[in-house]
Amino acid sequence: MSRPHVAILGAGPAGAGAAWWLRRSGKADVTLIEREPRVGGQTASFDLAGVRVDHGSHRLHPASPPHILEDIRFLLGDDLLDRPRHGRIRLRGRWLHFPLKPFNLATHLPPSFTVGVGLDALSKVLSLSQRNENETFESILLRGLGKTICRDFYFPYARKLWGLPTSELSPIQARRRVSAGSLAKMIRKVLPLPGGRAPAARKGRFFYPREGFGQITTAIASAAQELRANIRLDTTVDQITLADKVGVGVRSEGATTTINADHIWTTLPVTSLVRMIRPTAPSHVMEASGRIHYRGMVLIYLVLDQDQFTPFDAHYFPEETMPLSRLSEPKNYAARTEPKGRTVLCGEWPCRVGDDVWNAGDDELSRRARDALDRCGLPVRSTVLEVLTKRLPCAYPLYKRDYEQQFRIVDDWVEGLDRILTFGRQGLFAHDNTHHALAMAHAAVECLRDDGSFDRDRWSEHRREFESHVVED
Numbered sequence: 001m002s003r004p005h006v007a008i009l010g011a012g013p014a015g016a017g018a019a020w021w022l023r024r025s026g027k028a029d030v031t032l033i034e035r036e037p038r039v040g041g042q043t044a045s046f047d048l049a050g051v052r053v054d055h056g057s058h059r060l061h062p063a064s065p066p067h068i069l070e071d072i073r074f075l076l077g078d079d080l081l082d083r084p085r086h087g088r089i090r091l092r093g094r095w096l097h098f099p100l101k102p103f104n105l106a107t108h109l110p111p112s113f114t115v116g117v118g119l120d121a122l123s124k125v126l127s128l129s130q131r132n133e134n135e136t137f138e139s140i141l142l143r144g145l146g147k148t149i150c151r152d153f154y155f156p157y158a159r160k161l162w163g164l165p166t167s168e169l170s171p172i173q174a175r176r177r178v179s180a181g182s183l184a185k186m187i188r189k190v191l192p193l194p195g196g197r198a199p200a201a202r203k204g205r206f207f208y209p210r211e212g213f214g215q216i217t218t219a220i221a222s223a224a225q226e227l228r229a230n231i232r233l234d235t236t237v238d239q240i241t242l243a244d245k246v247g248v249g250v251r252s253e254g255a256t257t258t259i260n261a262d263h264i265w266t267t268l269p270v271t272s273l274v275r276m277i278r279p280t281a282p283s284h285v286m287e288a289s290g291r292i293h294y295r296g297m298v299l300i301y302l303v304l305d306q307d308q309f310t311p312f313d314a315h316y317f318p319e320e321t322m323p324l325s326r327l328s329e330p331k332n333y334a335a336r337t338e339p340k341g342r343t344v345l346c347g348e349w350p351c352r353v354g355d356d357v358w359n360a361g362d363d364e365l366s367r368r369a370r371d372a373l374d375r376c377g378l379p380v381r382s383t384v385l386e387v388l389t390k391r392l393p394c395a396y397p398l399y400k401r402d403y404e405q406q407f408r409i410v411d412d413w414v415e416g417l418d419r420i421l422t423f424g425r426q427g428l429f430a431h432d433n434t435h436h437a438l439a440m441a442h443a444a445v446e447c448l449r450d451d452g453s454f455d456r457d458r459w460s461e462h463r464r465e466f467e468s469h470v471v472e473d
């Protein structure tokens with residue numbers, strides 16, 4: 001067979017990574033199709049008032065698989081900075097260093113909190129907390145971390161992030177989203193003991209590209225283009241036709257055309273994919289897909305007339321009285337001192353598409369965010385030169401209790417489609433980091449055989465590995 005043509009949908013890290021590795025291996029011709037005028041997806045960076053900013057706080061974690069990190073290093077060279085983490089988290093009105101540090105905890109934790117955690121640990125040793133038949137996010141974390149940490153930290157944070165009572169969240173949310181799911185794991189994360197996922201020396205550090213987090217995907221896409229991947233920006237995928245060759249119906253500059261390919265590799269939200277496929281998906285698949293939801297997010301950017309707001313890279317807000325989940329100051333991620341007299345804050349505001357936050361105007365959101373920052377002891381005193389908001393309809397997959405059954409119906413149907421492969425954060429409904437999305441792309445390329453066929457058994461093995469991915473904050 002001549003070299004197959006793979007149409008890759010979506011140029012976030014997963015799509016761009018697949019395009020580069022496919023071209024580098026010489027296994028396929030590639031067309032990479034992206035709706036936006038730039039690559040990067042949720043990891044893209046852009047300029048705002050002369051400051052390079054990201055779509056919310058983004059860092060490359062040292063837990064990245066070595067082969068992925070090596071390739072990113074190869075592309076970015078000295079532009080990949082190795083930075084210390086310097087964040088803060090607010091607990092019962094006090095600021096703690098984040099990631100947590102032993103001395104800082106000992107001197108800053110409210111004493112009542114420390115006593116509460118101690119009593120919870122004791123009750124755990126005495127096995128007073130029982131395993132529950134019908135596990136949920138809530139029951140798993142209560143058993144692993146005890147009442148105090150759950151009540152003051154994880155539960156309010158979870159309600160804010162996902163907009164649901166914790167008893168309504170799936171146990172998978174606890175396993176995949178909470179990297180320190182037990183007191184023992186939490187202690188290992190805080191103390192420099194062997195056995196953590198990142199070597200002790202790497203704890204409390206992160207990688208960050210000099211030109212913003214988006215530089216990773218931009219560099220990957222440029223490398224793919226140099227190897228003759230065809231990248232089509234400003235091109236929206238509307239329809240996927242299953243026939244002899246698979247066809248991708250796209251809209252670009254007002255014209256509708258079809259791109260024919262031997263394989264379609266899609267990183268689009270799996271719910272959009274199901275709606276796009278022709279012949280139409282069976283009704284039970286459409287219904288199941290309609291019961292899967294993503295959590296939305298409004299990003300609010302405030303351009304301030306000052307050099308630096310605080311020296312911290314990010315502030316984390318578990319408290320429910322504060323509507324933002326996190327506030328980052330992009331300049332601090334790469335230790336930039338330019339431009340002078342200007343910095344940007346980026347607030348992450350979890351919400352539901354169509355709710356009052358999603359629909360609110362910039363001035364209203366700016367006023368509410370500044371009031372909330374004021375109440376947290378972070379008043380914005382300088383002039384706000386500009387306000388910008390961005391809306392992410394699929395910020396997080398929502399792991400509602402029992403979502404697994406619905407997702408399995410959709411996933412089984414898509415997996416059964418010849419020459420269609422879904423992967424990436426949106427494609428596998430996986431609350432993943434960038435390095436996970438890249439690892440999926442790498443695995444997909446490995447599964448394409450030299451004869452142009454796709455090794456589904458090997459892909460199933462990779463899918464089982466992906467289930468062990470745990471999100472790093």
Ligand SMILES: Cc1cc2nc3c(=O)[nH]c(=O)nc-3n(C[C@H](O)[C@H](O)[C@H](O)COP(=O)(O)OP(=O)(O)OC[C@H]3O[C@@H](n4cnc5c(N)ncnc54)[C@H](O)[C@@H]3O)c2cc1C
Pocket residue numbers: 009010011012013014015033034035036039040041042043055056057058059060061235236237238267268269348392395396423424425426427432433434435437473
């Ligand atoms: C607030 C926030 C903070 C995060 N922080 C971190 C962090 O610190 N570290 C980390 O490693 N990860 C972080 N992540 C996760 C990271 O952003 C994702 O893992 C990564 O973006 C997933 O890449 P992807 O390619 O799978 O999907 P995406 O980045 O979502 O890319 C999908 C692409 O598909 C395109 N697309 C969608 N529909 C169509 C269509 N119809 N036609 C054409 N194109 C389409 C989109 O425009 C997009 O470019 C964070 C995510 C969020 C939301």
